Amino acid sequence: MAARAPRYACVECGATHAKWSGRCDACGVWNSIVEDAGLAPGPAKSLGAARGRPVVLSDLSHAEPEPPRTLSGIAELDRVLGGGLVPASAVLVGGDPGIGKSTLLLQAAAAFARAGRGPAPIYVSGEEASAQIRMRAARLGLSDAPIRLAAETNLRDILTTLEAERPSVAIIDSIQTMWADHVESAPGSVAQVRAAAHELVSFAKRRGTAVILVGHVTKEGQIAGPRVVEHMVDTVLYFEGERGHQFRILRSVKNRFGPADEIGVFEMTGAGLAEVANPSTLFLSERGAASPGSVVFAGIEGTRPLLVEVQALVAPSVLGTPRRAVVGWDQGRLATVLAVLESRCGVGFAGLDVYLNIAGGLRISEPAADLAVAAALVSAREGIALPADLVVFGEISLSGALRPIAQGEARLREAAKLGFGGAYAPKGSKLPAASGLAMETVANLAGFIEKCFGPARSEPVKRVPGDG
CATH class of the missing domain: 3.30.230.10 (Ribosomal Protein S5; domain 2)
Structure with missing residues (x-):
């Protein structure tokens, strides 16, 4: 079998190229094109004559109930999510380094755990050890929250654990640190991020677990990796703020279950993020x-x-x-x-x-x-x-x-x-x-x-x- 020709992709916008060049023609960024091993190629042939099963069709007047929601107890977060977290949904949270993403999600996991609806949430960190997360929880006064922790980057092991535990909420911090062993490229590459996001979103839809992914951002403020990840998930949130100010803004830029461009306002304090009910004042x-x-x-x-x-x-x-x-x-x-x-x-x-x-x-x-x-x-x-x-x-x-x-x-x-x-x-x-x-x-x-x-x-x- 002939060897597959190498393919190259831009780490900023995800555009593919037949050969390497110093500048991406799609987004104009220099030195952003790397070799993309991608997934193993399948047979290059059509579906053949075999028939599939008919797809169920419905009309526009067909009424369906509103999706159930789980309230976190953090009113500003529930507002941005459109009224609570929807089971089987995938949420992507991006923000600058050190802005407070991990702190916000640890507080949210504790709030979901204390609500006591379904199995306890699982927090998987690929960037910090479990001891560091426990130290942060102690500083925030969350040591008694029934959250289960893991420090792991192997996607296969993480999915096996999630399949066995079936948590109500799973937090992955961050998607750029996940490593899928069936993809021949380094963690954080376009292929790895795309494959990891696909597997985690598929698990969420298949098992009814709400999956929250943390994403790094580029110097332009966009979530790093291919833009297809933002299309995969149901909700995209950006955590914004200036280092010199104590205010933090959680902004929804995409939400399939609620209004987009909704914001939640938080204040960074010594005890973590405190929600601000009336931000105008x-x-x-x-x-x-x-x-x-x-x-x-x-x-x-x-x-x-x-x-x-x-x-x-x-x-x-x-x-x-x-x-x-x-x-x-x-x-x-x-x-x-x-x-x-x-x-x-x-x-x-x-x-x-x-x-x-x-x-x-x-x-x-x-x-x-x-x-x-x-x-x-x-x-x-x-x-x-x-x-x-x-x-x-x-x-x-x-x-x-x-x-x-x-x-x-x-x-x-x-x-x-x-x-x-x-x-x-x-x-x-x-x-x-x-x-x-x-x-x-x-x-x-x-x-x-x-x-x-x-x-x-x-x-x-x-x-x-x-x-x-």
Whole structure:
């Protein structure tokens, strides 16, 4: 039998190539192509004339009951999962190193174990010894939780154990450390990750065990390995946060059993991760008196209204090309807002460095933040502070008009609940009944700037050091 020709795959995107090259044509990453041994090839022939059994068909009106769910007791985790963990589901959790993935899943395993529904969960670690996990459990006060531990990387041994024990929940930390003996490549390679994920997901569907996989992430923040792994699983969660902040965000980017883009908010403490029931108050807790460049944005993350502070700083630049530094927002979106401010409103930022930050380490992506960002930029440029009890939201079009946004009433209701007194919103927004808010609607960005800051100036206000 002729030897199989070698095949090469990109470790970043999973694209296959007939020969090795220094740069992947699919994703453009350099030095990411490695030899992919893959699975043993089968016979190259058709299925033949043998018939299979007919597939059962049903129509769209066929009613099926909702899948049962197991509550963990951690409300923020249950929210992100769509109301609890579904049996026979596969969940992939990714995040930066040291962000708290293992801590979160150990706390979740303890919560599932204490719920007492079905056999005790099994926690399999391929990165730490059992003694290290016990030390972490003791630090978190979870030593009495009936969790069964294992430190193993051999996929065949792990599956044999899971088949014998039939746990309700199995946690694999991490999928990149698993080694399948039928694949001729090193652990962490594209073929190994794909094969291990396939076997574990198949076990989950076959035996009714909920399997939670931990995945490493690349420097771009994506889960390492082939993207086919994200397609295999039912739910993909990202655990986000900045090292300098105590807040952690668990974000759902795919969920077959619930809404995507839902978030859960946690606070890192000495006793582990503590859930935050009202994240708006936490993100605004360090906000002091009104100051130039500070604006509160009323956003929506998943189904939850969330108020965060947008901070801007504008300073004269000594460089030929002024700096544009952004934390927590899209850099391209900032460039668009600056261009609209200059071309449609006459507010220029030439020769000025611009720094933009979303307070608390949160990352927001919805277009409704445009108006809050523009307000913070103009406030910092003019040295005029907006009222501390004011919230702002709205999407800016390239013409300078403000577009209506979804769930405006939920945003305003959350602002009223937290004691805010005023709001600026696009035309068409509705004020909730008995909210107590004084809402003013605006049609375009130029009108908003004139109402808040007066007539636009082509040059920023010159501030003297020591001014208030």
